[in-house]
Amino acid sequence: MATSPSDPFKGSSTRLIRAGVAEGQSQKLRTVGPVLQRASTVILESAASLYDETNPTYGMNTLSVHDALRAGLRELEHANHVALFSSGLAAxxxxxxxxxxAGDEVLAADCVYGPTRRFCDGLMKRFGVATHYFPATATAEEIDALIGDRTRLIVLESPGSITFEMQDIPAICAVAKRRGVLTMVDNTWAAGLLFRPLDHGADLCVHALTKYVCGHSDVFLGSVATNDSALAARLNSLVRDTGISISPDDAFQAVRGLRTMAVRLERHGTSGIELARWLAHRPETARVLHPALESYSGHALWKRDFTGACGLFGLVLQPAPEAAVHAFLNRLELFGLGFSWGGYESLAIHCDPQIKRTAAPWRAEGPLIRLHVGLEDPADLIADLTAGLAAFSAAA
Ligand SMILES: Cc1ncc(COP(=O)(O)O)c(C=O)c1O
Structure with a gap:
């Protein structure tokens, strides 16, 4: 469709609109990354193909970069089907x-991501779906006893992303399967790579790609993976019917992030363990909540099912007033004070104000800090924490 001297159209606006289109679509060059098309409208071959549903007729989630991302995530999650969402929470x-x-009940671990809990207790409740919470370390047998006639879904997150409790996912999924109940695991901590819930019997695996897949704290994306084609059809119609649309640029960033995630994650994991071990011996520390530490209550489950750790863990400080917590956080220079995680930078937050429990109270010796260990040099991060802990002690 490129204009040429022989193009019959003479109007300058028309010629500007047509110029270069054919060149842009010829895709003669092979590139390392996927082709990035930006499109709402897809130009169809013929009148008959306008309503031919066997091929994409609209650009929403159907461009080549969306396909490339879904293919990458199928590989990552060991899944046959992946649906894309505009954020981890949307997933x-x-x-x-x-x-x-309406009329169904959901059973959810008390430690699930706070906004997921808010969604269940708010919107889902308004639509006639009740959610009941069970203690974050409940056994499969204890969860079995809670399943009722209306239970449709069990929502798990292991480790919990604020408080790091571990659940026995394979055992809980086995019980759920026997009782005809679906299971969903928020697997963001494992980044899809360090634990694969679908291999362990989960029906739905949710991943906030915003974290390690995108990896640079500049994109929101989420995915849901499944090996069940009936569930995949339900996910696809939900995405279609609600108009959830993934920007091709964001999908491109996620594809790019997927290529390097394994090496980034290894560095996050080893640095995180180094800092966790160092913190465990500090006098200001009451407890470190890190699944890879032998001393941690959930360590055996982590060791059995996971192949590594990411850079996110919890630090329970010795009892101290809030002013000491603020002194600690405000003294940090390399650890930014910010929500989210999975980017290349280190982050810290005070967690107590956001912990919500209804099944069993959260018990800790002192204030809870969540650390995300980034890709900086661990020695510099330790120096930063040393300064922060000195400020904490001075204010305690
Ligand atoms: C465990 C977990 N799941 C889901 C999400 C939501 O991801 P997003 O920020 O992309 O909505 C988060 C975000 O912090 C999270 O920590």
Whole structure:
């Protein structure tokens, strides 16, 4: 469609609109990354193909970069089907919405991501779906006893992303399967790579790609993976019916992030363990909540099922007033004070104000800090924490 001297159209606006289109679509060059098309409208071959549903007729989630991302995530999650969502939270909400209907009940671990809990207790409740919470370390047998006639879905997150409790995912999934109940795991901590819930019997695996897949704290994306084609059809219709649309540029960033995630994650993991071990011996520390530490209560489950750790863990400080916590956080220079995690930079937050428990109270010796260990040099991070802990002690 490129204009040429022989193009019959003479109007300068028309010629500007047509110039270069054919060149842009010829894709003669092979590139390392996927082709990045930006499009809402797809130009169809013929009048008959306008309503031919066997091929994409609209650019929403159907461009080549979306296909490239889904292919990468199928590989990552060991999944046959992946649905894309515009954030990790949208993926959590989407997975739940795709499978429940009014009158159903959801059982959820008390430690699930706070906004997922807010979605269940707010919007889902308004739509006639009740959520009941069980203690974050409940056994499969204890969860079995809570399953009722209306239970449709069990929502798990192991380790919990604020408080790091571990659940026995394979055992809980086995019980759920026997009772005809679906299971969904928010697997963001494992980044899809360090633990694969679908291999362990989960029906739906949710991943906030915002974290390690995108990896640079500049994109929101989420995914839900499944090996069940009926669930995949439900997810696809939810995405279609609600108009959830993934920007091709964001999808491109996620594809790019997937290529390097394994090496980044290894560095996050080893630095995180180094800092966790160092913190465990500090006098200001009451407890370190890191699944890879032998001393941690959930360590055996982590060792059995996971192949590594990411850079996110918890630090319970010795009892101290809030002013000491603020002194600690405000003294940090390399650890930014910010929510989210999975980017290349280190982050710290004070968690107590956001911990919500209804099944069993959260018990800790002192204030809870969550650290995300980035890709900086561990020695510099330790120096930063040393200064922060000195400020903590001075204010305690
Ligand atoms: C465990 C977990 N799941 C889901 C999400 C939501 O991801 P997003 O920020 O992309 O909505 C987060 C975000 O912090 C999270 O920590």
């Amino acid at each position: 959590c909400a989407g997975a739940i919405m795709a499978v429940v209907q």
